[in-house]
Amino acid sequence: MPHKQVVMQRASSTSARESTHVPMLAIAGDSAAGKTTITKGLVDALGANRITSMCSDDYHRYDRMERKTLPFTPLHPDCNYLGVMEQHLQLLALGQPILKPVYSHSTGTLERPVLVDPAEFVIVEGLFPLWSKLSRACFDVTVYLDPPEPIRHEWKIKRDTTKRGYTAEQVLAELERREPEATAYIRPQRRHADIVLRFSRLEGHSEGPLSATLLLRPTIAHPDLSDVLGSDTREAIHLKLIRDDDGKPVDAIHIHGHAPRELTRKVEEAIWSHLDMDEPVPESLGVIEPGTRSEPLAVSQLILLYHMLAASKH
Amino acid sequence: MPHKQVVMQRASSTSARESTHVPMLAIAGDSAAGKTTITKGLVDALGANRITSMCSDDYHRYDRMERKTLPFTPLHPDCNYLGVMEQHLQLLALGQPILKPVYSHSTGTLERPVLVDPAEFVIVEGLFPLWSKLSRACFDVTVYLDPPEPIRHEWKIKRDTTKRGYTAEQVLAELERREPEATAYIRPQRRHADIVLRFSRLEGHSEGPLSATLLLRPTIAHPDLSDVLGSDTREAIHLKLIRDDDGKPVDAIHIHGHAPRELTRKVEEAIWSHLDMDEPVPESLGVIEPGTRSEPLAVSQLILLYHMLAASKH
Numbered sequence: 001m002p003h004k005q006v007v008m009q010r011a012s013s014t015s016a017r018e019s020t021h022v023p024m025l026a027i028a029g030d031s032a033a034g035k036t037t038i039t040k041g042l043v044d045a046l047g048a049n050r051i052t053s054m055c056s057d058d059y060h061r062y063d064r065m066e067r068k069t070l071p072f073t074p075l076h077p078d079c080n081y082l083g084v085m086e087q088h089l090q091l092l093a094l095g096q097p098i099l100k101p102v103y104s105h106s107t108g109t110l111e112r113p114v115l116v117d118p119a120e121f122v123i124v125e126g127l128f129p130l131w132s133k134l135s136r137a138c139f140d141v142t143v144y145l146d147p148p149e150p151i152r153h154e155w156k157i158k159r160d161t162t163k164r165g166y167t168a169e170q171v172l173a174e175l176e177r178r179e180p181e182a183t184a185y186i187r188p189q190r191r192h193a194d195i196v197l198r199f200s201r202l203e204g205h206s207e208g209p210l211s212a213t214l215l216l217r218p219t220i221a222h223p224d225l226s227d228v229l230g231s232d233t234r235e236a237i238h239l240k241l242i243r244d245d246d247g248k249p250v251d252a253i254h255i256h257g258h259a260p261r262e263l264t265r266k267v268e269e270a271i272w273s274h275l276d277m278d279e280p281v282p283e284s285l286g287v288i289e290p291g292t293r294s295e296p297l298a299v300s301q302l303i304l305l306y307h308m309l310a311a312s313k314h
Numbered sequence: 315m316p317h318k319q320v321v322m323q324r325a326s327s328t329s330a331r332e333s334t335h336v337p338m339l340a341i342a343g344d345s346a347a348g349k350t351t352i353t354k355g356l357v358d359a360l361g362a363n364r365i366t367s368m369c370s371d372d373y374h375r376y377d378r379m380e381r382k383t384l385p386f387t388p389l390h391p392d393c394n395y396l397g398v399m400e401q402h403l404q405l406l407a408l409g410q411p412i413l414k415p416v417y418s419h420s421t422g423t424l425e426r427p428v429l430v431d432p433a434e435f436v437i438v439e440g441l442f443p444l445w446s447k448l449s450r451a452c453f454d455v456t457v458y459l460d461p462p463e464p465i466r467h468e469w470k471i472k473r474d475t476t477k478r479g480y481t482a483e484q485v486l487a488e489l490e491r492r493e494p495e496a497t498a499y500i501r502p503q504r505r506h507a508d509i510v511l512r513f514s515r516l517e518g519h520s521e522g523p524l525s526a527t528l529l530l531r532p533t534i535a536h537p538d539l540s541d542v543l544g545s546d547t548r549e550a551i552h553l554k555l556i557r558d559d560d561g562k563p564v565d566a567i568h569i570h571g572h573a574p575r576e577l578t579r580k581v582e583e584a585i586w587s588h589l590d591m592d593e594p595v596p597e598s599l600g601v602i603e604p605g606t607r608s609e610p611l612a613v614s615q616l617i618l619l620y621h622m623l624a625a626s627k628h
Contacts, residue, residue, distance in 0.1 A: 063426075081413060084411065084412070084413045084429070087405065087410060087412075091401065096401060097397060097398065098398070098401075099398045099413070099415055099427070101413055101426075101427050109426070110426035110427075111426065112415075112423070112426075113413070113415050113424075113427050115395060
């Protein structure tokens with residue numbers, strides 16, 4: 001039919017918006033892996049008018065009440081409209097607005113959708129952004145957050161008891177219930193990320209500041225840090241070539257939890273200078289919560305920011 | 315970026331669903347113009363497993379409470395996410411599912427969206443399906459319902475007082491309030507329809523059965539009715555060449571309100587026989603409400619059904 005031909009043509013050529021390339025960053029990871037904290041610092045760094053962030057966990061197919069009668073947790077692909085999520089990721093990457101579903105964590109209900117109109121950059125954080133080949137193809141940079149399980153459990157208990165009204169026992173029971181689906185569906189996404197980010201403590205320690213390790217896979221062009229990292233910064237940060245758990249070679253950047261601020265600051269400024277930005281390094285990087293900073297977090301976020309800004313230049 | 319290239323390629327070639335052509339029928343018209351009645355008969359004719367129907371008025375940007383503080387009615391384009399409606403129409407035409415927003419007429423609130431997965435055919439009825447060139451291009455057949463205003467007012471009062479909890483005075487006040495926007499935004503869609511359908515009574519009559527006039531514009535290939543309409547059916551139905559209000563030539567089929575059932579039945583069966591269907595003419599055609607039939611409605615629906623089935627063969 002002649003009508004249908006017109007659709008095809010228009011969809012690929014005539015709309016100015018559709019030829020837009022919006023740099024997109026995926027931050028995947030299990031519940032309470034630190035996705036929101038990292039995203040917030042990045043959005044605050046450039047401003048919400050330049051970065052649109054969204055959570056892909058709003059694509060729940062069932063509300064909390066309905067899930068009670070169903071044999072799976074929200075970590076199961078069948079519990080989510082992942083096909084619609086893929087469709088929306090493609091639309092955002094093409095600069096088109098979407099009407100995004102909304103799941104309320106406080107009431108456990110699905111609510112009125114909201115319009116998400118992509119700004120200059122888009123960050124998508126959630127359980128499933130790296131789920132399929134099609135979803136991954138929508139992103140310029142993909143990150144998987146991989147904290148050791150004891151740390152993630154600690155974070156989840158802290159968050160869910162203070163912000164979501166659960167008891168610690170309920171959170172622990174839920175973590176146990178989710179474990180098989182986390183293994184089956186969430187953790188396999190790690191191998192598809194360009195960057196694996198792990199915050200951890202020195203072996204055997206259960207307190208003290210977290211260090212960060214970034215595995216930089218050769219799937220994208222990482223910043224050249226050779227002029228940034230030298231013998232003078234080695235105490236704070238170092239780069240080495242290692243093999244990942246799967247045996248594949250990868251660059252690993254380690255930022256010490258006890259790194260002195262003046263040294264990490266020097267590294268941050270050097271990375272920042274690569275980006276030709278007029279402003280100083282954004283103060284929002286490294287903020288865990290108001291008043292609490294982490295230099296390993298700041299450097300990690302800066303590397304992600306580097307990738308987003310670099311993607312916008314292509 | 316290599317990632318982004320992959321998106322473009324996949325979106326246009328690799329998914330089997332995306333190469334699907336789903337025949338789509340638009341039924342546009344003002345509030346209470348008869349859209350739902352016509353749609354229901356068509357869906358019942360082939361079955362909901364073969365025809366997906368949806369109302370495009372769910373794309374309201376504001377709920378009833380919010381609209382109270384705003385200077386427009388739901389008939390204003392700015393009161394609706396028409397860009398998202400266009401996007402969803404394109405996706406449906408390509409055979410892809412959408413997560414459609416939901417507006418509740420009973421509560422006046424925006425609710426949890428629903429998945430609409432297109433079946434073999436799609437009917438979209440609402441205020442705005444013919445609004446833009448892009449939205450029109452998604453359809454194989456477009457219809458505009460154009461009853462005389464007194465009849466539409468009668469229908470709206472009847473429906474809104476019995477099904478939506480308003481008084482007749484409230485409905486009349488609302489009709490008056492909406493009049494400027496109906497003139498500015500709804501009625502101009504009439505000129506873009508392939509078929510304009512008007513149910514009306516004999517001039518000067520305010521009671522009695524409704525006749526139907528279908529203007530068949532030469533924008534699509536209409537069924538050849540020359541072997542169907544003859545001197546023996548002239549009492550029930552006739553075809554003539556006229557000029558539309560804008561002076562443009564158009565075929566007009568008129569089906570008399572008092573047409574004897576045996577004659578309209580003969581015409582219906584003749585049109586139906588063109589479609590190579592095994593089943594008899596569906597009983598759902600012509601049903602206004604359970605137990606009340608209209609032969610002009612039945613013939614009109616049959617012509618729309620003809621177009622949908624014909625579109626599926628291309």
